[in-house]
Structure formats: structure tokens, C-alpha cells
Amino acid sequence: MDNNILILSEGMHCSIQDLGRKGYRSYGVPISGAMDKFSAILANKLLNNEENAATLEVTRVGPKIMFEDHTLIVLTGADMSPALNGDPIIMNFVYAVNTSDVLSFGHLMYGTRAYLGVKGGFMTETKLKSRSFYDGITSKEKIAKGERVPIASYNEDLEVTSSKIKVSSSHFTTKKIEVTKGPEFHRLTKKQRELLFTKEFKIDKLNNRMGYRLKEKFSPIKQSEIITSATIPGTVQLTPSGKLIILMRDCPTTGGYPRVIQLTDLAINQLAQKKEGDSFKFDLESSFSFLGRLVSRFKD
Amino acid sequence: MNLYKLKYKPLGSIAVLIEWPKMIDVAILRNIHVFRHKIKSDIGEYVLETVPAYNSLTVFFDTGRIKYSSVVKDLKEIYASKDQKLLTAYKLWEIPVCYEDKFGLDLGLMAEAKSLSKEKIIELHSAQVYDVYFIGFLPGFLYLGGLPEQLNFNRKDEPRLNIKRGDVAIAGDQSGIYPRVSPGGWNIVGNSPLSFFDVDKFPPCFAVAGDKLKFIPVTIKEHDRIKKEVESGVYEIVSEING
Numbered sequence: 242m243d244n245n246i247l248i249l250s251e252g253m254h255c256s257i258q259d260l261g262r263k264g265y266r267s268y269g270v271p272i273s274g275a276m277d278k279f280s281a282i283l284a285n286k287l288l289n290n291e292e293n294a295a296t297l298e299v300t301r302v303g304p305k306i307m308f309e310d311h312t313l314i315v316l317t318g319a320d321m322s323p324a325l326n327g328d329p330i331i332m333n334f335v336y337a338v339n340t341s342d343v344l345s346f347g348h349l350m351y352g353t354r355a356y357l358g359v360k361g362g363f364m365t366e367t368k369l370k371s372r373s374f375y376d377g378i379t380s381k382e383k384i385a386k387g388e389r390v391p392i393a394s395y396n397e398d399l400e401v402t403s404s405k406i407k408v409s410s411s412h413f414t415t416k417k418i419e420v421t422k423g424p425e426f427h428r429l430t431k432k433q434r435e436l437l438f439t440k441e442f443k444i445d446k447l448n449n450r451m452g453y454r455l456k457e458k459f460s461p462i463k464q465s466e467i468i469t470s471a472t473i474p475g476t477v478q479l480t481p482s483g484k485l486i487i488l489m490r491d492c493p494t495t496g497g498y499p500r501v502i503q504l505t506d507l508a509i510n511q512l513a514q515k516k517e518g519d520s521f522k523f524d525l526e527s528s529f530s531f532l533g534r535l536v537s538r539f540k541d
Numbered sequence: 542m543n544l545y546k547l548k549y550k551p552l553g554s555i556a557v558l559i560e561w562p563k564m565i566d567v568a569i570l571r572n573i574h575v576f577r578h579k580i581k582s583d584i585g586e587y588v589l590e591t592v593p594a595y596n597s598l599t600v601f602f603d604t605g606r607i608k609y610s611s612v613v614k615d616l617k618e619i620y621a622s623k624d625q626k627l628l629t630a631y632k633l634w635e636i637p638v639c640y641e642d643k644f645g646l647d648l649g650l651m652a653e654a655k656s657l658s659k660e661k662i663i664e665l666h667s668a669q670v671y672d673v674y675f676i677g678f679l680p681g682f683l684y685l686g687g688l689p690e691q692l693n694f695n696r697k698d699e700p701r702l703n704i705k706r707g708d709v710a711i712a713g714d715q716s717g718i719y720p721r722v723s724p725g726g727w728n729i730v731g732n733s734p735l736s737f738f739d740v741d742k743f744p745p746c747f748a749v750a751g752d753k754l755k756f757i758p759v760t761i762k763e764h765d766r767i768k769k770e771v772e773s774g775v776y777e778i779v780s781e782i783n784g
Contacts, residue, residue: 263589263590264589264590265590265680265745266590266592266601267590267591267592267593267675267676267749267750268676268680268681268738268744268745268746269676269677269678269679269680269681269682269720269738269746270680270745271680368740368741369740369745377679377680377721377738377740378680378740421551421553421554423552424550424552424558424560468563468564468565468594468595468596468597469594469595469677469678469684470558470560470594470595470596470597470599471552471556471558471592471594471597471599471677473552473553473555473556475553476552476553493677493678493679494592494677494678495592495594495675495677495678496678500552503552503553505553505554506553506554
């Protein structure tokens with residue numbers, strides 16, 4: 242009964258993501274889910290979907306997609322110059338699509354990850370209570386050319402009642418990444434702490450759904466390993482070679498490097514929109530002001 | 542249960558990290574295990590999940606229902622309680638392992654470094670009963686404790702890119718089993734034909750933290766037969782319940 246979209250070209254790395262796989266960490270199963278949760282949730286809100294409905298996460302280079310049935314769609318997150326049947330469409334706005342309509346992408350204008358939401362969500366397999374792609378849990382880790390990807394069927398009228406939503410550009414351009422202290426923060430020397438919060442860091446070539454490595458060499462700490470313990474998305478590890486690694490949504494459930502600082506969820510979403518070479522500073526915030534700003538963000 | 546001086550720290554805004562003294566020790570494993578079960582039964586309504594490791598337990602809570610300081614207060618109360626209904630039952634699993642040259646890739650290296658014969662290493666490795674401390678790193682990766690001191694062997698400098706599914710490995714005083722193909726720097730002593738993670742089963746792993754396991758040496762022929770039986774779903778893993 243499900244409808245489908247047909248993948249005409251696959252882009253760089255497109256995967257189905259909802260808000261993740263909760264409750265299986267003690268079996269070593271990562272949380273996964275949308276890298277930029279804020280944008281994925283926004284797509285679903287604009288479509289009146291459940292927040293956890295599965296979206297298509299598109300990384301930097303967009304795919305080409307043909308709709309095989311009619312539905313409503315919206316794009317949030319990074320602007321990759323989307324077009325419907327060749328005509329440009331705008332971000333954060335709901336469009337009706339008909340059978341045989343083609344969605345394509347062009348130049349990346351800002352951000353790194355876009356989210357394609359469809360009415361009712363994508364209907365790929367559910368494994369351990371989530372549709373989020375993860376190698377070894379779901380049968381695929383990304384979508385490929387020629388595949389049909391199931392979406393919810395939508396038989397109502399194609400009446401669009403969306404109003405235009407403006408997302409603050411700071412979500413994509415901010416140079417401040419909010420963090421709190423990690424469990425091994427106290428192992429840093431005073432000098433290292435100072436450096437950590439004043440230095441500008443650049444994102445390395447090695448950045449993906451599992452983690453972002455930072456280019457700068459930071460001085461390693463004396464006890465450079467810890468007895469393996471829990472890690473979560475946003476945990477910043479200091480490796481024995483002195484490099485910082487920020488763990489992202491697909492990170493392992495445990496790790497053996499000191500966890501020096503921890504990104505807030507808002508900061509993970511913002512980092513997910515950055516790419517190799519982008520720079521930022523870590524900003525040690527109290528959790529109170531973080532919550533305050535999160536609320537005002539959702540009020541926008 | 543109040544055996545150790547514990548440390549409570551936040552892990553992000555979503556979890557409480559509880560730390561035991563910094564060592565790998567079976568008494569700590571048991572203590573974590575008991576605490577974990579009491580957390581589930583006493584405050585399970587707002588605890589979403591708990592992740593044990595060697596000397597820590599991370600408690601993820603429902604941030605919409607309770608705040609960090611209240612969770613820590615509840616946890617301290619539970620740990621201090623005199624309730625002695627200790628859950629000590631565990632399963633002992635028999636894990637077939639083929640140590641022959643095709644699979645025991647680093648046995649030769651270890652034998653040379655330790656001036657032991659390969660046979661002696663296999664004998665030592667398979668005579669031991671191991672404790673499952675926790676599952677982490679990859680879905681279904683079992684972290685084991687109890688490796689005989691004679692077999693302690695440091696991680697390789699250059700990790701292998703393709704460790705096979707079921708490979709049984711050693712790193713320092715830790716032992717583990719790779720549930721799937723993965724890069725990794727641990728030394729490979731053999732391969733088990735069992736499946737250590739099945740996404741379509743609940744729970745997806747047969748062994749859990751607190752269980753024990755024993756390696757049973759098998760020939761290549763037996764290894765391949767068991768592998769076929771596992772694949773067709775007819776193999777029954779031998780286990781006994783203790784405690």
C-alpha cells in the first residue's frame with residue numbers, strides 16, 4: 242500500500258533518519274538519528290507529522306528523486322538549491338508533488354545537511370524501534386541509485402496551508418559551539434583549559450556521522466587513556482596524539498579516551514551543518530542559559 | 542551494597558555517570574550488576590536505560606520528568622539501602638573457538654614473544670572462565686575480564702582493517718569478541734562460529750553483562766559445521782544457569 246520515491250541519482254550520502262534508536266546502548270547499539278535534529282523536527286512540524294517521523298538526510302551533494310505518487314514535501318536544513326521539475330523551490334516551505342515530479346538539487350548555498358520530509362514520513366524497515374540507517378542494524382547505510390524508497394501513502398487533497406518559516410542563519414554560521422564540562426575535564430591543566438576556550442578550531446577532513454576530528458594539535462594529557470566507559474553524541478575526546486574528536490550521532494556507546502568536554506544538543510545540531518575547514522570556538526555555558534536559548538529558538 | 546565510595550558526574554544533560562575505583566575487578570562488576578538491577582526496579586519509571594562498563598554505570602534519565610540533582614539523590618539512597626536481595630544468578634556460556642592457523646592469526650607472534658608454545662597459549666586461554674563485563678564499541682562486542690596474566694599482550698601498533706566476524710581477541714589484560722567485520726588493533730587468537738549480535742532477536746545478544754563464558758577449542762571441520770548450523774538457526778548454544 243505504501244507509495245515510493247525512485248532514486249535517479251544518489252548524491253553524496255543520503256540516509257533515512259528519525260530521532261534515533263533508544264534503549265539499546267547496553268547492547269552496544271549507537272543512538273543514530275538525524276545529525277541536525279532541529280532541522281529534522283522542523284520538517285516534520287511543517288508537515289504536521291510526528292516529530293519522530295523518518296526523513297531523508299542529504300549530505301552536501303543532493304540526489305535526484307522522482308515521486309511515483311502524490312504527497313506533500315518540505316526541505317529544511319542546508320540549502321542545496323532545490324528545484325521541482327527544474328523550477329527553484331524555497332527552504333522550509335511545504336510543496337505538493339504529483340506523480341512523476343522530479344526533485345533535484347544544485348549548488349550548496351549554506352549548511353551541510355538537508356532534510357527531506359514527506360507527509361507521514363519515510364516507511365523503510367524498522368529495526369530495534371527505529372528506521373535510522375546504521376550499517377549492521379539496517380540492511381543499508383545509504384540509499385543508492387535505482388532504488389525505490391517507500392514513503393507513507395497520502396490520499397488527501399494536495400492543499401498546502403504552510404506559511405513561510407524563517408530559520409535564524411546563526412544555526413548555520415555560528416562560531417560558538419556550546420559545551421559543558423566532561424567527566425575528565427579536571428585532568429586538563431590550567432593552561433590547556435585556557436587554550437581550549439580561546440583557540441579557534443578547524444574541522445578536519447575526517448568528519449562523518451560517527452565523529453568530527455579537529456585539525457589542531459592539542460597537547461595530550463598525562464593519563465592519555467581511561468578505563469573504557471560510556472560516550473554519547475557530543476562527547477569530545479582527547480586522543481593520545483593530542484587531537485580532539487567530537488563524537489556525533491553514530492558514535493560507539495563506549496570509548497577509552499578522556500572525555501574532556503561535552504557539546505549541548507543544540508551545539509551538535511549546529512556542528513552537523515559545518516564542513517571541513519569551518520572554524521569555531523568552544524563556549525563554556527551554564528546549562529541554564531542553554532535551556533533558555535533552546536526555548537527561544539523553538540519560538541522563532 | 543554500600544561497598545565502594547562512588548563518584549557521581551553528569552554526562553551531558555541526559556545521564557548520570559557513576560564511577561567506581563579505577564580498576565578492572567570482578568567484585569566491582571558484581572557490585573555494578575546489583576546496583577543496576579536495583580535502579581531498574583526502584584526508579585525504572587524515569588530511567589530510560591543504563592550502560593555498564595568496567596568501573597562505571599551510566600544512567601540515562603527522562604529529562605522531561607526529573608532533574609539531575611534529584612536523580613543523583615535517588616541513586617545515592619538506593620546505593621546506601623540495606624536491602625540485601627542480591628541478584629547473583631548468571632549464565633555460563635560455552636563458546637566454540639577454532640584456534641587453528643587459519644584463524645589464530647597472532648598466536649605465532651604471541652608464542653614467540655612469550656616463549657610459550659601455541660598449544661600452551663590455547664590451553665591457558667581455553668582453561669579460563671571469563672566474566673562478561675559489558676557490551677560496547679560495536680553492537681554485540683563483548684568485553685571480557687579474567688584473561689590469565691601470562692596471556693596479557695599489548696595492542697598492535699597498526700590496526701588491521703578487516704577483523705573477521707567472530708574473531709576472539711586480546712588487548713592488554715582485556716579479551717573480546719568481534720561481532721562483525723571491523724578494523725581493530727587487538728591480537729587475534731581464534732574465531733568463533735557463533736553469532737554474537739542478531740538484530741531481529743530480542744535481546745539481540747545472548748550474553749549480557751554479569752554472565753560468564755568459557756572457550757571450547759574446536760577443529761576447522763567442527764567450526765564450519767557449527768557455522769552452518771548457526772546460519773540455518775538450528776544450533777543451540779550450551780549454557781548453564783548458576784547462582
